[in-house]
Amino acid sequence: MELILAGGIGTLTASGVYLLLRPRTYQVIIGLSLLSFAVNLFIFGMGRLRVNAPPILEPGGAGDLARFTDPVPQALVLTAIVIGFAMTALFLVVLLASRGFTGTDHVDGREQRGD
């Protein structure tokens, strides 16, 4: 379980980082999205992997870590997902505006030699 998820996180990171280093804005935006998956899963994994233990209590009771998984990373990731969406939206619009103003979709706003 852990090994597979770690592998998944690693691949998502590698794909994301590779795209971050590319010259086209669209590549960068896809790269950031992939990277945010990786980071979200990574933070989520910090609460350890548990099957069938969602942090949803029986009404009236108190929970403990023996029966329920760690809710804190989940709360963090939930926030991160929404902020990640906001970031993607902003970046997309900046990308479009930059393309509109400069006429190119290169990350520097102008074509470079040899890309």
Add this chain to the structure above:
Amino acid sequence: MRDRESRPPIHPEGDGKIEYAEKLLALFILVPFAGSLIAIFFPSDQRGAIAWFAGAIALVCFLITAGLFPYVASGGVLRYRLDWIPELGLNFTLRMDGFAWLFSALITAIGFLVVLYARYYMAQEDPVPRFFALFLAFMGSMLGVVLSGNLILLAVFWELTSIVSFLLIGYWHHNAHARDGARMALTITGTGGLAMLVGLIIMGKIVGSYELDAVLASGDTIRNHPLYGTVLILILLGALTKSAQFPFHFWLPHAMAAPTPVSAFLHSATMVKAGVFLLVRFWPVMAGTEAWFWIVGLAGLTTLLIGAYFAIFQQDLKGLLAYSTISHLGLITVLLSLGSPLAAVAAIFHIVNHATFKASLFMAAGIIDHETGTRDMRRLSGLFHFMPITATLAMVASAAMAGVPLLNGFLSKEMFFAEAVETHLVNALDTVTPYVATIAGMFAVTYSLRFIHGVFFGQPPANLPRKPHEPPRWMRAPVDFLVLACLVVGIIPAQTIGPFLHAAVVSVLREETPYYSLAVWHGWNLPLIMSFVALSGGIGLYLLMRSYLATAVEGPPVFRLLQGQRIFERVLVTLSWKWARWLEQRLGTRRLQPQMRLLVFLALAAGASPLLFGAFELPALVIRGIDPAFALLWAIGIACAVGSAYQAKFHRLASLVLLGGAGLVTCITFVWLSAPDLAVTQLLVEIVTTVLILLGLRWLPKRIEEPVAAEDISIRVRLRRLRDVLLAVAAGGGMMLIAYTVMTRPLPETIASYFLERAYKEGGGANVVNVILVDFRGFDTLGEIAVLCIVALTVFALLLRFRPQSDSLETPEQQRVQNAFDDDHPDRDAGDSVAEYLFIPSVIMRWMFPVTGMLAAFLFLRGHDLPGGGFAAGIAMSIGFILQYMSGGTRWVEERLRIHPLRWMSIGLLVATATGVGSWFFGYPFLTSHAQYASLPVVGKFPLATAILFDLGVFSLVLGATVLILIALAHQSVRAPRAQARAARSEKGAVS
């Protein structure tokens, strides 16, 4: 750092009067700042009124100080404490002991006199409200420095004095000298202040509390701590820069570009004394070590000597006084370096004496400047004839400065000589001290004599800008008063300054307080002989140099070539221009890719170094309990991720689809591993993100993959790609390693148990994740939705100005084909095919709207107990809206539905904030929630915490923000054809 110990009892009798006095202390510090705020709003033509107002404020402060004396007279301490961030040891603590009282009295009394003086000094065209507002603010900051009972608070007021002093020096900002002088003073004292802040923080850590009471009680702990040297140097940097000690002395003469009242107040009596104030304050806990003796002593002795020597050669009256101030501050520093209690008494005494005679001398210099139009001593002479009273006053004050008997300067200088002769530590510095002291005393006589003789005697002045005469009566009154004080203190010290000085000495030295006598006559002893040597030597020196000085250029011979200002400017240029440029040229780039590469590389290095050099053990590779379905899932996920990266350049749609695939795999992983909330949110966000990027795709340039033969790709491009692949693989491998290592270790005790235990009992919800978001960490969520709100508005604003590239403007190929089909068939109207495209799905989508709404309501209501919540509901609802746009088109939707995303967002933010504020009315902290269950017919019981109101705000804002972003983007497709149509119409109009 906690400072939990209760306040020590102040007075055994502890009556209500003391409580009252302590409240008064808090008020005391507020008065000047409040006065400063009011002074700004005075009209600038009300010159008299504002001066009266500022004077009244200063006088009130002085009267409060005077009224507080009985409480500190016999070693008592007044304290006022307001908790600020007690968890960090930061409190607004005020503390007045005898020493702080003495300083407060100096600040308020001289402040009042200088205000009176400034009333007449400031010219008609000067903006006086700004002057008096800054003046009062400075007075408040200075009182803050001396009254702070907390180290951090002290640093805050300290920096405040630097900043206000900067503004006051630069008061005549049309003058380049004023601007340069102000900047130099701020750079030097501000840098020193920062060093001091670090020193104070370390000191607080050593003691375990930032409270001054605790610090003063732990002298041995501080002196024996291994970090003592560091603390000493950092704090001395602050004190020595502020008090203009060598080698930081050169800012003070340049600060003389300030109006003379400012120089009289800040640069003689108060601000420059803050440095020696600090030295005295920490004297009981830091002095007495060898390091202290050498650093403080060397700085002080050098300053004492060169200040006095340079003062002789100044041609500017204020320049002479500035160097003399530097020299006298050096004298005080030397006294404090000795580590003997008697020397500390002399230092405190000299602080007061110097403030009185120097402030009066500055004011006299200002009068001369004001009435004659120049401060150049080469042009001034024989003024006694024109202004006899001022001349007499200045003569008495200069005599005090020179240390002539029967004046206050003589008393403290005698004490200084006595201490200089005394052996404290056997070393070279201690041996030379008496000689240096005598020589400096001699120089002091010379420059004092020069000031008097050069300005007031000799030939009547010629070619002065103005005809000199006595100043207005009240302009001279402050000088009268101060000179009188010099005389009275000089003749009967024990009866006048005695009790106040004693209170100050006792509060600093406590049980170490030595026996000292303030008498004028101590018999024939070595100090008296030194005084005579200095007096006669000084007179002789002046007679020798008189003719040279009368015409010489400004500044001492040889040394004038070595100007502190030049060095300072050169250092500044080197630091902030040359080195910065060099670094920018080496490290900076205007290209994103190298920057990204650098960032990724640094992050990799930072991540790898603890793994390589720390005690990191590779986890054992355990292959067990692998679910084949999960493995398959991630095989797909990995393929999607790699495919998405591979296709992102030429096949954007394919890449987007693969990205969605990776997102779905992530989402299923969340379901699998007990995170249903995350799965719901991830799924919904995934949908919205995909739609969003789809909307954007149209505006990107076409890029068609051309088959390139492998050998045509240049070696550079290949190397670059290889390097990026290596970086990416290293990053991915590192993440994998860390993730695997952490995940295979047992979970340590975390705050998770806290939330699990209390989620239901205190938050009233069974879904712990939701309770954390809307209740325990509600403030974070509020910040987060504010971010979302800002992003949506930014997107909206950016798109308002959006101008697409011309090649993206034409109708998409697909639509052109469809329109051509309509044109070919006479039975069809143009645009039918576009409208009928995906007809059945669009009918379904239209009918899905109420269902989506229902789903959102469902997600929202169950959120507190089961997976769901405001975020998920908001995004679900926005999907409902965007589906309508997709099926019917922008115009169709907006004809039928009223969509006001901006309003939804603002309502959401208001509701969320109001829920938080609401808890204040019930006496709870911001965002405290109250939980209860409510029941609705049909729906049944559902949780109704006040948190649900907050969640409603979250819902409304997320919905508004998402819809705003999506439709702002969708509108571009409508705007572009409109613009095209407009252009076409105008063309047609031109043809017809």
